[in-house]
Amino acid sequence: MLVDPGSSTCEEEILRNIAQLGRRIEDVRYALLTHCHVDHALGACRFRDMGIKLVSTPYTAQVLRAGSCEVWYEYPDWIVPTDVDVAAGDGEVLRVCGMELRVVHTPGHTPGCASYLVRSEQGLAAFTGDLYSASGRISWAGSTGFSVQDTLRSLERLQALAPDLVFTGHGTVRVPVSDWLREAVRQGRAGEWVVDGRFHPDAVPDSRLRVSPPGTGKPARG
Numbered sequence: 001m002l003v004d005p006g007s008s009t010c011e012e013e014i015l016r017n018i019a020q021l022g023r024r025i026e027d028v029r030y031a032l033l034t035h036c037h038v039d040h041a042l043g044a045c046r047f048r049d050m051g052i053k054l055v056s057t058p059y060t061a062q063v064l065r066a067g068s069c070e071v072w073y074e075y076p077d078w079i080v081p082t083d084v085d086v087a088a089g090d091g092e093v094l095r096v097c098g099m100e101l102r103v104v105h106t107p108g109h110t111p112g113c114a115s116y117l118v119r120s121e122q123g124l125a126a127f128t129g130d131l132y133s134a135s136g137r138i139s140w141a142g143s144t145g146f147s148v149q150d151t152l153r154s155l156e157r158l159q160a161l162a163p164d165l166v167f168t169g170h171g172t173v174r175v176p177v178s179d180w181l182r183e184a185v186r187q188g189r190a191g192e193w194v195v196d197g198r199f200h201p202d203a204v205p206d207s208r209l210r211v212s213p214p215g216t217g218k219p220a221r222g
Contacts, residue, residue, distance in 0.1 A: 001097050002031040002052065003116065003127045004169060008043030028052055030096050033084070034129025035113045036063040037143070038072035040169060045082040053085040055094070057105055059112030061087040070110070070144050088114070106131050106158060108151030109139045115158060123164025131155065132184055134171030138193045148195065152188035159185055 005014065018025055031048075033041050033056040041064060044054055056064070063070050067081035088094060090105040102117040108131055115128045130139040131154055138151060159181040166173040166180065173180050187193050 001099075001101075002028050002047065003167070004034055004040040004129065005031050005047045005052075006043045007039050008046055011043055011046055025050055025052075030055055030086075032056075032101075032114075032116050032127065033060055033064075034115070034127065034169060035110045036060045036068075036071050037110070037130070038075075040129065041082075042071060042079070045080045048082060048085075054082070055086040055088055055096075055103075056084050057103070057112045057114045058087040058089070060084070060110075060114070063112065073142070104157065104161070106154035107145075108147055108154045110143045111145035111147075111150075113154070115154075117161065117163065120165070124162070125165040125167065126158065126161070126163035127167050128158065128169070130169040131158075132168065134166075134168045134173050136180065136183065138195055139169075141195045148188070148193060151193075152185070155181060155184050155188060 002014070005011075015025060018028065028047075028050075029052065031044060031052050031054050033044060033054060035041070036056075041056075041060070044064065048054055054064075061084035062068075064082045064084055067079045069076040069079070071079045086094070088103040090103065092103045094101045094103065099118050104115045104117060106113050106115045106128065109129065113129055113131055115126050115131065117124060117126050119125075131151065133139055138148065140146075141148075159178075163177055166177050
């Protein structure tokens with residue numbers, strides 16, 4: 001099982017990592033897509049050509065099948081329309097490689113983000129993509145449908161599921177996961193998240209935005 005096969009530039013690295021684990025690419029049966037962005041999903045077509053089945057949310061599946069510019073805004077001509085084998089509903093439990101895999105829709109970074117939860121020897125592991133960074137900040141805000149309120153709701157939901165391990169799209173959470181989630185939710189409820197104003201639709205050039213608490217309207221410039 002592979003999570004987010006990347007942009008295709010890291011294909012050789014992924015193949016080397018699989019080999020270092022004593023496996024072959026033929027042993028990988030599924031690739032789980034947390035969302036549609038270039039650095040996570042552009043290379044998915046290459047792995048599907050190798051016989052690996054792709055799993056995503058219905059929204060991400062629609063984006064990939066259409067070859068939408070949401071995959072890569074800067075270079076839409078590089079996007080390869082890609083079919084998805086399993087468009088999993090929220091809360092759906094899949095039997096994957098002898099494991100039960102729970103699909104949890106966690107929109108915010110994009111409307112189609114998913115987190116994947118699976119039991120491991122170390123406890124409940126969650127693969128969360130770019131919902132929130134391992135270093136404790138909100139992720140890129142430039143995608144169609146980006147929402148700070150959806151991000152907060154998704155983090156609150158993830159907190160209620162109480163994972164023991166979290167693997168984000170760009171790093172592993174090194175502090176206790178419960179502390180990381182508690183602080184992320186606290187900051188979100190207090191309006192203390194800071195969003196990069198270069199990408200936020202409500203931003204003025206070169207500004208940074210401080211997110212308003214839930215129910216207070218648009219993010220306040222600060």
